[in-house]
Amino acid sequence: MSAFQANGAKVTGRVVEKGGSESVPFATIALLRPDSSVVMGVSADENGVFELVSVAPGNYLVKVSSIGFEPEVVPNVQVPVESRLINLGVIQVRNEANQLQEVKIVAEKSMIVTDIDKTSINIGQDLLASSNNASELLEKLPAVSMDENGSPMIRGMSNIVVLIDGKPSSQYGSDLATVLQSFPSDLIERIDVITSPSAKYEADGASGVIDIITKKATIVGMNGNVRLSAGNYDHYNAGGNFNYKSEKLVLRASGSYQTSQVLNTRRLNRQNLLGEVPSTLFQEGNGVNKNANGFGRIQAGYDFSPKTNVGASINFSNNQNESSGFTANRTVYPDDVVKQKFNRINRGNTDGQNITYGLDFRQEFSQREHNLTASLNYTTGGSDGRSDLIQESDEIKLQRQQYNQRDNNSRSLHGKIDFSWPVNENLTLIAGGHTRQNTRNNNNLLYTYDSETGDFIYDERISNIFGYRDALYSGYVSATQKWKDWGFRAGLRLSNMTQYLDQVSMNRKFSVHFLNMIPSFSVSRKIDDASLVKLNYSRRVQRPNADWLNPYTDITDPRNIRTGNPNLSPEFTHRMDLGYSNYKEVLGIGSSLFTSYSNNAITTIRTIDEEGISYTSFDNVGRDLSYGVETDLSLKLLGDKLKINTSGRFFRNEIVSVPAQIDNRRWSFSGNLNTFFQLPAGLRGSVYVNYDGPKAIAQGTRMGVFQGNASIRKSFFEKRAFISLNIQDIFLSRRYRNNLATPTYIQHSEWHRTNRYIGITANYKFGKIMAQQG
Template identity: 55%
Template sequence: MKRTPFLSFLALLTINIPLFTLSDANASPTIGAKSLQADGGKLIGKVVESPKNTGVSFATVALLMAKDSSLASGGVADENGAFTILNVAPGKYLLRVTNMGYQTLFVPNVSISAEANLLDVGNITILPEAQKLNEVLVKGEKSMIVDDIDKKIVNIGKDMLATSNNVSDLLEKVPAVSLDENGNPQVRGKGNVVVLIDGKPSNLYGSDLPTILQSFPANLIERIDVMTTPSAKYEGEGASGVIDIITKKTKIRGTNGGLRASFGNKNNHNASGNLSYKAGKLGINASLSGQTRNTTWKRTLSRDNFISENTSHLEQSGTGGNKGKNAFGRIGVNYDFDDKNALEFGVNYSRDQNRNNSSLLNETSIASGSVTERFTRLNNSKGNGDNLNFNLDYRRKFSEKDHQFNFTTSYSLGASDGESYYNQESEIDSLMRNQQNLRDNKRHSLFLNTDYTWPITPKSMLEVGLRSRMSSNDNTNAFYNMSRETGSYVFDPNISNVFGYQDATYTGFMTYSQKTDLWGMRVGLRVTDYNQDIDQISIKRDFSVHFLTLVPSLALTRKLGETAQLKLNYSRRVQRPEADWLNPYTDVSDPRNIQSGNPSLKPEFTHKAEMGYSNYEASGGWGPSLFMDYSNNAITRIRTIDESGISLTQFANVGRELSYGLETDFSQSIGEVLKINGSGRIYRSEVVSQIAQIDNRTWSYSGNLNAFVTLPADFRASAYINYEGPRAIAQGTREGVFVANMGIRKELLEKKATISFNVQDIFLSRAYKSQLNTATYSQHSLWQQTNRLVNLTFQYRFGKISASGGDDA
């Protein structure tokens, strides 16, 4: 959450901030002789102002890890400037001292061993903001990317937050991650990604993932973990990988918060606020956000149908718009019984409203070029959804470092309803129609999780856990045709559907980690018992499916220096069919291209392997890797054509899907002016199925780049470009997609406020094109958003003490 100073109090504003300044030895003391015990050690000192050594009241003192500047502990000086930090473990640290009206001071070389239980750093002198330092300044920076043994950790810094209103905006700036045309995350250009929020399934926050990501404020996020070959600890689902979105937590004490308002063109606005309070054992945090959305789009489709004796041609062109409103609120209460036991309770609520309209012209012609039928399909739809989530977390720490037990439970319930009206206009009387579709959905889910982490030795760790998730979904789609004789709607049982779905997943996992000075290993196994009950109520058909799956994982690392390492990872993944993929309801909103679920889908199993090198330092680094994904029963969309030229799209297990290539991500600070980060890859994608007569293979390349430029007068500019190259899909090829965004911001009110101007899709180039070619048809299609998004955002931060794990400037 947003946390900054107010009046004479100064927040730990720059905890985990990507860019900071270290004064040299002439301006700051060096500490290293005395030391502390790992448990119960105490660090004391006094913050004073030069030249009279007067105590500075309520200065904030943060203890940072020397390696990556992450927060280890901290405290606040009293009215005389004296401070105490308890329970300091041995290690190498930096001290950071901040207060309103004073220059931030860093004290390097704080080296703590286990030989004593008290360290007195004496007086630490800070200078008023008005004074200018003449000494040489040494810049230090927390790396944006941290390469862990089985994941990449992307720290969300102030530059990313200044140009991001929600989590969707953040994800586009994360290496190897992109969004498809519907707003669903992709990893390495492929969907089927599991998205977690604080380790819990994102569907606990609602049923529509793009809406969840758009409604979640960016300033609540501390980091994003991307796992392309996840260990057995994480969900076994997600053939492309796992994304875990980690929110900020209150760690010290104080009151702080922030307000953010963004005004955009075409009625694209959003506003959010958050407040955090921590005193003694009790902590309370709350946030509220609201958003209005308005996008317009166009689509075209051109298809030659070869299945009948007389070849026919379908030409479609249309435009449409999507309008929406959503609100998101959360409140959490945490209580620390003592240093070892803590309990947290939270409630999240979200509400979404959507209004959609479209106009689609359809023309069918024969080989001679004469038009056999022509009609325009007008669609007006609206829908509402609510989701309520309760979660309870208990944590028990033991005496040894990293020895702890966690229990988490979440219960979520939601409902949505909607209605669509279709008016089909034509000069041909038989093609004129008025239709209505009424939808109703109710769902609930329960998530239970226990984790136990046991450090067997100082260099070996055992982690075991149990998971269970139970969910149900009742979906009603009622379709009506208007009778010309009576003028009233008549129920159509042929394409209406009542669908009941329940699943229960029981999982146990174990991972074992072993480290030496040079080598690291993590091996794991995940066992999942998956039960699925499908009830096609409309046709009185129900059946159950049971899967028992094993998901092994292996990660090996070899250190090549202080920050460089080699890594080899393997993981087996499973993609189980989702409820929407199974629901046999037939969507006829486009009567020439209908869609339906497939209740006969089987799980998809994917083998993922990766071998890479990484070297990330504070100033930047890179991480090239070779990767390979292989599935022999991939779930993908298949389109078939009947003799009348109508296509049916369903998910199906088509056969072998393979991708392999070279990928790298990187980050680099160039002087004090420019900071860049990004990723790129060259890869081969193949989709092959003898049964479906598919054999598509292609080489491609993709990449994204973020650049942040420091300008005079506290201005910062940013630019983002992303290109997803063409890739093989079932029955054809998906063409490349290019996106470019830019922004500029300025800090105001003694850096308590920020104003920024951002433009998304500068060149209106986010166009999704595909080409499909089979023995029965050849098709070219396009979908493109047609309104450029421009917004002006103002953000204000307030509070006595910043208690977050990251900066949200």
């Protein structure tokens, strides 16, 4: 199929002379593939305006040439399947009299691009300058927010899958929040937010998929950048990346190291309604978490021919964590008589490592759009640590000294293969297979001090040795059909998964098997060159993971005990979106009606005994239903002097379970606002605010959370370098509160991050590059 098919997209722009507003008439515009082979070419008109028409979906380079001017290259021009207009805006070219023997990338793509089944957010300089890592980028995106643990949510819902270049983020580390905080923002080209994933994606992730797409080397030469940042509370970050590309070979290396410290306070009040005389537990505490994260990645790719490419990669990460906390516990009767009083002190440390070896292969056939891709990745990781627990009280029976020794290791193998076959100009078939093999061993050994012997005694009642293994095999087929202004996509994935559990401490082994069919479909209609209406449906499955299944009992807080549930069943969710989008250079808008439904949702359930001790575990409750409307808006004013990106949603969620006596329903709203603006003296500032509204949870309400950030930056050396001042959580408003109410207890809790981040970041780009000849 030709790359310039009749129903393709239009790529437009305007060429002007750098340093002024005069157009460059009749410049030559070449559309190139990533290997720099020419797809088509046009000439700009007398005003420097050009149009590349009927461009097929894919990623391209746009090269601008004119006599007397330096060539300019716009890389990574993404043309999604259903987009009809890609506006590159103004492209500035330098007069040869001022030639610096390098190609500058001066055009910045529109932030939001919509496709038939996803929304892509291009990471421009404004977002990069105000973000040091992937976590800080994600919280600025439409529909995305972060929970108190630093893990992302889509539309306020957890249980999502995060991918990096289409591969599981677990290949960079076992803890998602740590992975995102250590992954440098400089490496990211765009982020795809997929609320109703197609069959191409594995069925995991009941609430959707986030795919972080990293930058690729597309231009011959050497280049890279370095970044340094320093802030209060021991926030330090140093990182950089280096790229080299010849006609056949690509080498990339990147690394970073960061430290941070987070202070917090914790409060909990719980009224115990069981027993003859009700009592109330009051907890007040504070804590400190210190983290040091290291990240490294080396990639190599080689083109054996224009149609055959192989690649290899190594990812490495290391995480060190030190934590300490103090909690005062006081249980009183209604007449203020103290029933029980003690203090709990905990100190812990954890050291974890993760390394992934990867191989990639790509083969194109007689026509470029026919291609086969395959990848194989092996990951090994582990962590060990110790927690010391001291309980102080005037009552001897409440005095306690314990320590917990942890030793965890994991291995995983991921393999996938995909084949794309354009049958004709309007019909494309995609098929593929996927396998995933995981093995985990978790040893949690608890020792209690015996005052009579003076020794720490192993407690086999609470200690747990747990082995876990799973094997997943799945295959899918997807078809995309175009007819005039209509687009149709339907797919089906078949997944076969077996989980093996070995509770060594209990001498109990068993396995569970799941065979699932996961359908999806999408329908879209083009209204004009920039607007699109689409309807998406997908069925998702959230299988219980090893942490949820592990029956280990966590007694860090003896009044709030947590454990896993090896009897969990998968959660199946139906998701549907009806959306409209119209993204143009100056004004872009997208809106959607959405709903999701599950009849066996996995959530945490808290019960209480007569002593007022709560026990939290995972369970399959009844119906989990949410629906609402969501809108995002992007606006440019005064040229490039003011950019506004905002999104919001109004929604209702309901959790109902007759056996568990749960019936919780409420309306709410959430939204965020990003503004980027020019200031005097060449400064550029940004302000970000986010409000994640109240939400019904299984036994109560998770209250709303507000956050405000700001940054200001100054560029130097013709935008090769910048220095920025960033402030996060300006109002110290990151308070995560839950209000729970059941027939047996009423509870109010709050976790508050009590330190704001103020830091300075310096970034410098280096290297001479030139456009590769086709």
